[in-house]
Amino acid sequence: MKERLVLVGNGMAGVRTLEELLKLAPEEYEITVFGAEPYPNYNRIMLSPVLAGEKTIDEIILNDRQWYKANGITLYTGDPVVEIDRVNRKVIAESGLEVSYDRLLLATGSNPFIIPVPGSDLPGVIGFRDIADVDAMIEAAKTGNKAVVIGGGLLGLEAANGLQINGMDVTVVHLMDILMERQLDRMAAGLLKKSLEEKGLKFLMETQTAEVLGEDHVTGLRFADGSEIEADLVVMAVGIRPNMELAQKAGLYCERGVVVNDTMQTYDPRIYAVGECVQHRGETYGLVAPLFEQAKVAANHLARMGIARYEGSVTSTKLKVTGIDLFSAGEFNEEEGDETLVLQDPARNVYKKLVVKDNRIKGAVMFGDTMDGTWYFQLLREGTDISGFRDTILFGQHDLGDAGHGDETRVAALSDDAEICGCNGVTKGDIVNAIQTKGLFTLDDVRAHTKASASCGSCTGLVEAILSSTVGEGYEEKPSKKPVCGCTEHSHDEVIRAIAEHELKDMRAVFNFLEWKTPDGCATCRPALNYYLLARWPEEYRDDPQSRFINERAHGNIQKDGTYSVVPRMFGGLCTPSDLRAIADVCEKYHVPEMKVTGGQRIDLFGVKKEDLPLMWKDLSDAGFVSGHAYGKAMRTVKTCAGKKWCRFGTQDSTGLGVKLEELTWGSWMPHKFKLAVSGCPRNCAEATIKDFGVVCVDSGYELHIGGNGGIKVRVTDLLCKVETEEDVLEYCGAFTQMYREEAHYLERTAPWVERVGLAYIKERILDNEEERKALYERFKIGQKVAQVDPWKARAEGEAAHEFVPLKISA
Amino acid sequence: MSDWKKIAPLEDIPRLGSRVVEIEDGSIAVFRTSDDQVFAVRDACPHKNGPLSQGIVAGHTVTCPLHNWKIDLESGEALGPDEGCTNTFAAKVEDGMVYIQLS
Numbered sequence: 043m044k045e046r047l048v049l050v051g052n053g054m055a056g057v058r059t060l061e062e063l064l065k066l067a068p069e070e071y072e073i074t075v076f077g078a079e080p081y082p083n084y085n086r087i088m089l090s091p092v093l094a095g096e097k098t099i100d101e102i103i104l105n106d107r108q109w110y111k112a113n114g115i116t117l118y119t120g121d122p123v124v125e126i127d128r129v130n131r132k133v134i135a136e137s138g139l140e141v142s143y144d145r146l147l148l149a150t151g152s153n154p155f156i157i158p159v160p161g162s163d164l165p166g167v168i169g170f171r172d173i174a175d176v177d178a179m180i181e182a183a184k185t186g187n188k189a190v191v192i193g194g195g196l197l198g199l200e201a202a203n204g205l206q207i208n209g210m211d212v213t214v215v216h217l218m219d220i221l222m223e224r225q226l227d228r229m230a231a232g233l234l235k236k237s238l239e240e241k242g243l244k245f246l247m248e249t250q251t252a253e254v255l256g257e258d259h260v261t262g263l264r265f266a267d268g269s270e271i272e273a274d275l276v277v278m279a280v281g282i283r284p285n286m287e288l289a290q291k292a293g294l295y296c297e298r299g300v301v302v303n304d305t306m307q308t309y310d311p312r313i314y315a316v317g318e319c320v321q322h323r324g325e326t327y328g329l330v331a332p333l334f335e336q337a338k339v340a341a342n343h344l345a346r347m348g349i350a351r352y353e354g355s356v357t358s359t360k361l362k363v364t365g366i367d368l369f370s371a372g373e374f375n376e377e378e379g380d381e382t383l384v385l386q387d388p389a390r391n392v393y394k395k396l397v398v399k400d401n402r403i404k405g406a407v408m409f410g411d412t413m414d415g416t417w418y419f420q421l422l423r424e425g426t427d428i429s430g431f432r433d434t435i436l437f438g439q440h441d442l443g444d445a446g447h448g449d450e451t452r453v454a455a456l457s458d459d460a461e462i463c464g465c466n467g468v469t470k471g472d473i474v475n476a477i478q479t480k481g482l483f484t485l486d487d488v489r490a491h492t493k494a495s496a497s498c499g500s501c502t503g504l505v506e507a508i509l510s511s512t513v514g515e516g517y518e519e520k521p522s523k524k525p526v527c528g529c530t531e532h533s534h535d536e537v538i539r540a541i542a543e544h545e546l547k548d549m550r551a552v553f554n555f556l557e558w559k560t561p562d563g564c565a566t567c568r569p570a571l572n573y574y575l576l577a578r579w580p581e582e583y584r585d586d587p588q589s590r591f592i593n594e595r596a597h598g599n600i601q602k603d604g605t606y607s608v609v610p611r612m613f614g615g616l617c618t619p620s621d622l623r624a625i626a627d628v629c630e631k632y633h634v635p636e637m638k639v640t641g642g643q644r645i646d647l648f649g650v651k652k653e654d655l656p657l658m659w660k661d662l663s664d665a666g667f668v669s670g671h672a673y674g675k676a677m678r679t680v681k682t683c684a685g686k687k688w689c690r691f692g693t694q695d696s697t698g699l700g701v702k703l704e705e706l707t708w709g710s711w712m713p714h715k716f717k718l719a720v721s722g723c724p725r726n727c728a729e730a731t732i733k734d735f736g737v738v739c740v741d742s743g744y745e746l747h748i749g750g751n752g753g754i755k756v757r758v759t760d761l762l763c764k765v766e767t768e769e770d771v772l773e774y775c776g777a778f779t780q781m782y783r784e785e786a787h788y789l790e791r792t793a794p795w796v797e798r799v800g801l802a803y804i805k806e807r808i809l810d811n812e813e814e815r816k817a818l819y820e821r822f823k824i825g826q827k828v829a830q831v832d833p834w835k836a837r838a839e840g841e842a843a844h845e846f847v848p849l850k851i852s853a
Numbered sequence: 854m855s856d857w858k859k860i861a862p863l864e865d866i867p868r869l870g871s872r873v874v875e876i877e878d879g880s881i882a883v884f885r886t887s888d889d890q891v892f893a894v895r896d897a898c899p900h901k902n903g904p905l906s907q908g909i910v911a912g913h914t915v916t917c918p919l920h921n922w923k924i925d926l927e928s929g930e931a932l933g934p935d936e937g938c939t940n941t942f943a944a945k946v947e948d949g950m951v952y953i954q955l956s
Contacts, residue, residue, distance in 0.1 A: 480934075491934045496921075562869060562887050565909040565916035565923075588869040592907040592918040600918055604904045844865060848873040849883070851858045 052077025055317025056149030062341030093204030161254030186274025198279035369415035372405035614700035615643030624665030642679030660838035694739035696722035749796030882906030899937025
């Protein structure tokens with residue numbers, strides 16, 4: 043018989059735990075859910091848009107009743123649990139219903155704090171916590187005129203904004219001298235207040251409420267200084283208190299909340315607790331992102347996997363008031379010894395402040411332009427050393443917003459029909475709509491549902507910004523440790539290290555050692571593992587064609603109609619009349635419908651049928667060509683200019699050096715595609731400063747440049763060093779290439795890799811340490827012995843014939 | 854019931870791979886999974902007709918090489934948030950030989 047799991051509290055934290063549990067162990071429990079409210083689980087952080095009339099209740103339901111039914115969950119709504127009988131392991135609901143449990147999950151949430159002043163229990167005084175409160179506010183707005191919101195925090199301001207949109211005359215009363223003092227510094231709070239005043243809100247700062255006035259309904263407030271204000275509605279939004287009454291009654295240890303350990307267990311090991319009712323390591327949380335992290339951990343233990351730990355959260359905040367962009371995270375008020383970076387532009391109403399200590403971000407406050415909030419927050423969480431880009435950090439992440447988006451950084455200001463993802467034609471409206479109607483919280487969710495940023499990824503920053511401005515604090519930032527894929531908890535770095543340190547030499551060994559969750563991996567992890575194994579054990583690992591993307595398995599680029607394209611290698615871009623004649627003959631013989639000269643100075647033959655590939659390769663191979671690897675995560679091309687042989691400006695033999703570099707590096711598998719170029723003089727006609735490895739010849743030698751990219755995100759190379767001989771160029775190139783091959787994550791180009799690990803680190807390994815450089819170069823050459831076997835020739839001679847020949851029905 | 858058509862010995866299809874069988878009005882992709890079961894589906898992704906036979910196989914699914922839709926080999930249905938379905942054909946292994954049913 044299945045064990046019984048009872049969830050008390052049908053809100054976001056509890057139901058999220060169930061969702062995570064169902065993913066891990068769908069058959070483990072017979073599940074019963076009790077909720078005090080009459081609704082299925084809804085998105086509480088969307089209450090402000092509902093109040094503002096931007097959303098309906100139906101639109102913020104996260105799990106409709108059908109979901110509970112489909113997952114075999116028994117749901118009781120409008121029937122709160124009033125007692126836990128721990129001795130007999132059962133819960134008793136208000137209706138008298140009793141349900142037994144083997145495991146109990148408490149997610150009772152929190153209650154708004156009502157200030158204990160005379161009259162605070164009068165009708166017309168409410169909190170801002172649930173759908174009933176929102177209904178009450180909308181109702182009050184129909185008859186009343188004056189509303190007072192007590193509390194100038196996040197929730198209070200959202201309530202005030204909503205009431206004002208509903209036509210009320212709203213005054214915000216705040217005890218402190220600045221708004222949102224827990225999230226903002228003085229400057230940002232001042233800008234916010236000004237913007238809200240322009241929208242028509244009124245503020246009474248440093249004002250303490252002494253009494254709620256009225257006989258049978260609220261009529262106004264009296265303050266500590268004796269002054270009074272009229273009110274038809276009073277909203278108390280001065281904070282929340284964990285709802286731990288039920289737990290306390292059951293004798294569970296509570297302080298400010300229900301106390302839990304790192305596995306989300308209360309003092310009764312059968313009883314777990316998550317969400318706002320919880321106190322963990324002395325902290326309570328009122329934002330959604332930490333609750334989701336807790337949900338994952340609780341689900342992991344309920345599923346008996348027993349490995350996850352919750353270690354607390356750093357939180358960030360966004361205000362969901364349409365038209366106001368505001369972000370804060372971490373410790374944003376500087377202390378002694380901190381440094382403050384500030385960008386302030388009163389004309390654009392923009393303010394950005396970063397609090398930095400030892401070149402690491404401690405906190406961030408932004409007003410007006412919050413585009414880079416998620417980036418700063420990630421740097422903060424990961425403790426990234428910002429010294430390399432400190433001088434430009436306030437201008438934002440340089441690669442955001444390009445790819446046609448120009449300098450548009452105010453996501454909130456974009457119109458709904460603005461195209462965000464140019465690859466898949468997804469507009470801002472599509473994304474916002476999907477986030478709201480489907481209840482999406484992560485970048486991966488948005489990608490799966492809308493395809494935005496799922497192709498080239500250049501709009502990822504914009505999509506993240508839209509996500510965070512739409513769901514506010516519910517947005518789940520990228521975890522600092524990102525698993526390779528859904529098949530594992532391990533990151534790329536951990537996998538790379540395990541393969542090396544534990545001498546894992548085939549994929550099965552990796553799956554077993556790192557406890558992969560799926561028997562065969564998936565289309566994301568298998569190509570990565572195949573690469574890592576190949577890069578680490580070039581002489582021992584046997585390449586697995588079934589773990590390669592089709593282009594690398596068939597050694598051609600698959601095109602949209604299922605045909606392939608063929609690019610013969612032409613070293614350094616040089617060719618002879620007989621080379622061109624051979625290519626022309628092949629094209630005519632196999633009826634190639636289109637030829638094109640590529641950006642990398644090669645010739646691309648399009649529209650080749652798969653079964654013709656080996657035949658064509660045989661002809662090309664006979665004419666002396668090898669594969670151009672234009673289809674692979676591999677060394678692609680060395681682009682060259684004319685050089686000193688012909689050009690009147692040339693300082694060195696750039697074509698000759700290009701040929702040598704290509705002879706050294708061709709055939710090498712890489713984490714991603716890898717391009718080189720050699721320019722004969724600083725005019726740089728071969729565009730070497732946007733390549734993964736670029737050489738710019740000068741009269742006195744060779745400048746070596748690394749980490750450039752001319753594609754999705756244009757990035758100019760960093761200068762690695764200057765060397766004097768061609769031999770040095772080859773050695774440094776081999777060493778850099780090998781370092782990238784060994785340490786970068788699969789599908790990470792050199793540009794983001796260099797930014798991630800830092801130029802200083804690469805210089806240290808390659809420039810400062812000759813022994814290290816020579817060892818890297820040596821390892822590169824060992825790998826090349828295996829790699830420089832032409833795959834086209836092998837297949838022309840019959841290797842992997844099954845890949846290219848269709849089967850016939852024989853009987 | 855229509856006839857079982859003999860295709861090829863099982864070892865002619867790579868494990869976690871596929872072969873294409875050409876029929877009059879198109880192609881069928883015959884997959885072999887890691888547990889040595891075989892599945893036959895029309896060689897066209899419900900999204901944009903990508904050749905599923907060229908995709909990466911894992912469990913009883915294949916990922917289309919064109920835009921990464923994941924297709925369930927048993928039902929032919931797209932998985933995850935994507936929606937669509939490709940035709941499936943009955944397939945079996947008997948005495949080491951693969952058979953499929955065309956209708």
